[in-house]
Amino acid sequence: MxxxxxxxxxxxxxxxxxxxxxxxxxxxxxxxxxxxxxxxxxxxxxxxxxxxxxxxxxxxxxxxxxxxxxxxxxxxxxxxxxxxxxxxxxxxxxxxxxxxxxxxxxxxxxxxxxxxxxxxxxxxxxxxxxxxxxxxxxxVHENETGLLFGASGRSDTTLIIDSGYSATVIIPIIENTVYYPAVRRLNVGGRLLRNFLKETISFRHYNMMDESWIVNEIKDQCCFVTTTFAKDLETCKKLPAARNPLALDYVLPRATAPGIRQGHIRDKTLPPDPDDQILTLGNERFSVPELLFNPSDIGMRQAGLPEAIMQSISAVPDADVRGLLLGNVVFVGGNTKFAGFRDRISTELRALVPDDISLRLGFPEDPxxxxxxxxxxxxxxxxxxxxxxxxxxxxxxxxxxxxxxxxxxxxxxxxxxxx
Missing domain, CATH: 3.30.420.40 (ATPase, nucleotide binding domain)
Incomplete structure (x- = not known):
């Protein structure tokens, strides 16, 4: 036929x-x-x-x-x-x-x-x-993922972590097929992070419970992942915002005659505009993305991302395949764009992976x-x-x-x- x-x-x-x-x-x-x-x-x-x-x-x-x-x-x-x-x-x-x-x-x-x-x-x-x-x-698996690790070609066995708006999903692809028994889902995504930031800002500063779009822009522009959470938290607790190196001022968007002035991070070297409405952010900047690594901070009974990745790996019965997966880990999704995310996930995963296994993490230019x-x-x-x-x-x-x-x-x- x-x-x-x-x-x-x-x-x-x-x-x-x-x-x-x-x-x-x-x-x-x-x-x-x-x-x-x-x-x-x-x-x-x-x-x-x-x-x-x-x-x-x-x-x-x-x-x-x-x-x-x-x-x-x-x-x-x-x-x-x-x-x-x-x-x-x-x-x-x-x-x-x-x-x-x-x-x-x-x-x-x-x-x-x-x-x-x-x-x-x-x-x-x-x-x-x-x-x-x-x-x-x-x-994602159709790409030449080897290029992310300084090689070439496409592997038929890849561990893909997709951290998007609704959730973070860990998907092992073995011999070009998703191995569903090892798929794991972490109910932390961009939506939860935005809502947590929205509630925090509304409690500490201005009522922004109805400003989903603006708060999402604040999250994307201001938040980062820290590798020294306890130390940074103590810094924000002891130092006032004016002397806190982690604090920044965000200028909220405002309606003007010709249109909308977009929200932006204020340049502290310039004199403030008296018409600007300024939101000062301190530990909110790193405590919000921290939920990816410690969901228990808000009472969620789930493992953090590094532990969830290892749970997924452990569900694969073949030891050789587990090694292949850890040698081809690819991160995609908007949450992987947070500053500091690469260093934090690399450090915490390396501590969980046996020393005799090669761990390679790939981060596309545009996840x-x-x-x-x-x-x-x-x-x-x-x-x-x-x-x-x-x-x-x-x-x-x-x-x-x-x-x-x-x-x-x-x-x-x-x-x-x-x-």
């Missing part, structure tokens, strides 16, 4: 809970748009990229996101965002689904019913010619788009993509069962033989 021709275009949609990274396989960089509907104080609703390009006042914005607790549950909102992304002239893609292969990501531990909903939407609502659903980690970049490599490899995807014709003949069979959990037989 002849193999059907591959559609002329391949579109990669890395569907994150906070941002969508999207573009054709031939694009060099993706478009990044918020995965949300946003309603301003003036009750105007912005869809996806409209929030960044059209909204003039970020104060008091209310967000509606398709993801709830890490699962894609609200397709009414998601479809509105996808419609604008795929077909709007302003975004610039204007995808033709019947002539396009779609590669789309889902959370690593997505509920089966949520996955089935996506399958139906892709074929029955949009009518894509072919479709491949996978995790972001699977696309947010690294998964999408792997998707472009898969999209340009027609043979590999064809063996994984489901075509519209197959879906019409077999229904959801063909998607469950091709995209569902697979067993790593080599490991089972070594148990």
């Amino acid at each position: 002849p193999v059907a021709a591959q559609p002329r275009a391949t579109f990669i949609l890395d569907n994150g809970a906070y941002n969508i990274k999207a573009g054709f396989a031939t694009n060099e960089v993706p478009s990044i748009i918020p995965n949300c509907l946003a309603r301003s104080r003036g009750r105007h609703v912005y869809i996806g990229d409209e929030f960044l390009t059209q909204c003039k006042d970020f104060s008091g914005v209310v967000f509606r996101r398709p993801f709830e607790k890490g699962h894609l549950t609200n397709w009414e909102s998601e479809k509105a965002i996808w419609d604008r992304l795929l077909f709007s002239k302003e975004v610039g893609f204007q995808v033709e689904p019947d002539e396009t292969a779609l590669i789309v990501t889902e959370p690593a531990l997505q509920l089966p019913v949520c996955s089935s909903n996506m399958d139906q939407i892709v074929f029955e609502e949009y009518g894509f010619s072919s479709y491949y659903r996978c995790t972001t980690a699977a696309l 947010i788009t690294y998964g999408w970049q792997g998707g472009t490599k898969l999209g340009l490899d027609k043979t590999s993509l064809q063996s994984r995807q489901v075509t519209k014709k197959e879906y019409q003949e077999y229904g959801l069962s063909i998607c469950m069979r091709k995209f569902g959990k697979k067993t790593v037989k080599v490991l089972e033989n070594n148990v």
Whole structure:
């Protein structure tokens, strides 16, 4: 039976809970748009990229996101965002689904019913010619991860840590297949960190409980991971803000006649503007990201990231494979961009790993788009993509069962033989 021709275009949609990274396989960089509907104080609703390009006042914005607790549950909102992304002239893609292969990501531990909903939407609502659903980690694995360690090529065994908006997930990929018994999820992501910072600022300084967007910008610009938490905490306790080297002043955004003056870190060498509203941050800067390493600080009964990584490694029964995984650890996701994160995770992991095992940690230049970049490599490899995807014709003949069979959990037989 002849193999059907591959559609002329391949579109990669890395569907994150906070941002969508999207573009054709031939694009060099993706478009990044918020995965949300946003309603301003003036009750105007912005869809996806409209929030960044059209909204003039970020104060008091209310967000509606398709993801709830890490699962894609609200397709009414998601479809509105996808419609604008795929077909709007302003975004610039204007995808033709019947002539396009779609590669789309889902959370690593997505509920089966949520996955089935996506399958139906892709074929029955949009009518894509072919479709491949996978995790972001699977696309990260398509990159030449060896380059992150000063080598070349692509390993078939990688440990991927994806720390994003909803959670931090540890995913071992063995022989190019996710080994699900060892997947671990830490319920600390960008959303929890932002909410903790929002509550802290509202208790100590100004009431900012309704300022999710502004507080998220403060988190991204001001927070860092420390390797000397107790010492820095004592410094902030003893020294006033004016003499504290860890403290900084953040100028909150304010509405002006020509528009919005964006929030920024104040240059203390310049005289302050009397019209500026200044937020002084001390130990908030490092106590918020500390939750990645010590969730128990806020009463969460979960291991920190280094311990969770070792729990995942320990769940792999073959000692040789455990060594391979620790020699190819790749970090992606927005939370890995915190200053000091690399040094802290390297120090704490090295203390937990046996001395006779080589530990190599890889940090992509852009951890947010690294998964999408792997998707472009898969999209340009027609043979590999064809063996994984489901075509519209197959879906019409077999229904959801063909998607469950091709995209569902697979067993790593080599490991089972070594148990």
